Amino acid sequence: MFDCITIGDAMRDIFIFPSSDEMEKPVTESQIQTKEHLPAGKAGFEKYLIFGLGDKITVSDVEYSIGGTAANVAVALSKLGYKVGIVSACGDDNNGIEIKDSLSKAKVDTKNVKIYQSKKSSFSVIVSYKGERTIFVYHAFEPANFHLPNNLNTDWVYIGPMAQGFERTYNQIVAEVVKNNLKVAVNPGAVQIQAGLNSFGGLLKLINVIFLNRQEALSLSGLKGVPSIKDLVKVIHLEGPKIVVITDGKEGAYAYDGTDFYRVGAYPGHRLEATGAGDSFAAAFLSGLISEEPLQMCLKWGVINSASVIEQIGAQSNLLGKNTIKRRAKEYRWPAATLRFS
Numbered sequence: 001m002f003d004c005i006t007i008g009d010a011m012r013d014i015f016i017f018p019s020s021d022e023m024e025k026p027v028t029e030s031q032i033q034t035k036e037h038l039p040a041g042k043a044g045f046e047k048y049l050i051f052g053l054g055d056k057i058t059v060s061d062v063e064y065s066i067g068g069t070a071a072n073v074a075v076a077l078s079k080l081g082y083k084v085g086i087v088s089a090c091g092d093d094n095n096g097i098e099i100k101d102s103l104s105k106a107k108v109d110t111k112n113v114k115i116y117q118s119k120k121s122s123f124s125v126i127v128s129y130k131g132e133r134t135i136f137v138y139h140a141f142e143p144a145n146f147h148l149p150n151n152l153n154t155d156w157v158y159i160g161p162m163a164q165g166f167e168r169t170y171n172q173i174v175a176e177v178v179k180n181n182l183k184v185a186v187n188p189g190a191v192q193i194q195a196g197l198n199s200f201g202g203l204l205k206l207i208n209v210i211f212l213n214r215q216e217a218l219s220l221s222g223l224k225g226v227p228s229i230k231d232l233v234k235v236i237h238l239e240g241p242k243i244v245v246i247t248d249g250k251e252g253a254y255a256y257d258g259t260d261f262y263r264v265g266a267y268p269g270h271r272l273e274a275t276g277a278g279d280s281f282a283a284a285f286l287s288g289l290i291s292e293e294p295l296q297m298c299l300k301w302g303v304i305n306s307a308s309v310i311e312q313i314g315a316q317s318n319l320l321g322k323n324t325i326k327r328r329a330k331e332y333r334w335p336a337a338t339l340r341f342s
Contacts, residue, residue, distance in 0.1 A: 161189020
């Protein structure tokens with residue numbers, strides 16, 4: 001019996017670090033003006049990496065690791081002391097072998113990682129620059145390639161981002177959730193966000209907790225302008241998810257359970273590379289739920305774990321164990337302002 005089974009991508013992450021001086025290209029104000037809706041009188045600008053077509057850019061360093069939301073959350077939960085399995089797919093190339101071996105070494109059950117002959121494994125190229133990143137992703141497999149076992153022998157199911165065709169897989173998961181009374185956590189990806197909440201079908205009303213960043217929440221809510229966090233979580237909660245969680249970078253994270261709003265500010269840490277911050281947050285938050293901690297404590301566990309991960313390169317680096325998270329949550333003198341919902 002598993003505590004949680006994650007479903008979704010497992011891939012090779014390749015981090016490249018371009019030389020700073022070669023990325024400092026001048027652009028005009030009109031080229032970088034933001035398309036986002038901002039309050040009257042406020043100017044907004046997008047952040048860009050600029051390079052010319054045909055340029056040869058010096059890379060100062062490169063790192064390799066294992067990634068993909070389903071893999072990241074599975075490894076993080078295993079580190080937190082839970083029995084975890086993953087449903088995913090890999091090619092029979094060297095990357096696929098290394099992905100599966102790495103998951104096994106992290107004590108994640110891989111019997112439902114299907115290996116496809118003569119196929120490349122999924123991978124991402126992450127351009128890391130001044131603590132931010134731009135990600136190029138190659139998804140080698142469709143959701144139909146993730147073969148669900150006949151019985152999801154678990155308490156929780158964590159569903160990561162999926163490519164086109166996810167609706168059929170969602171319907172398969174619904175059948176298992178209803179049959180076995182499973183709890184469901186969902187981290188929708190760009191395809192699900194674009195398709196909208198209606199595309200979730202019967203799964204929508206079964207979601208125990210949904211994880212979103214602020215921009216994803218805005219897109220999924222359908223609200224216009226600059227709505228408050230309260231408006232975002234209320235609208236999404238009304239559609240079905242029992243707990244709505246929104247992460248907002250340096251502003252911290254928010255949660256709403258239909259009755260109360262909660263906020264916790266970011267935990268202090270030196271940000272080196274942000275990949276995996278959301279996945280490590282979600283795993284620690286889910287750990288809090290499994291341990292029946294109050295929602296505000298779940299938020300604290302989440303921001304503590306994510307603050308640790310962004311101090312290293314790689315989504316699975318510097319993950320914390322539960323005892324360390326508990327100790328930091330207790331010892332840190334949380335500023336009163338970080339514990340209020342605004």
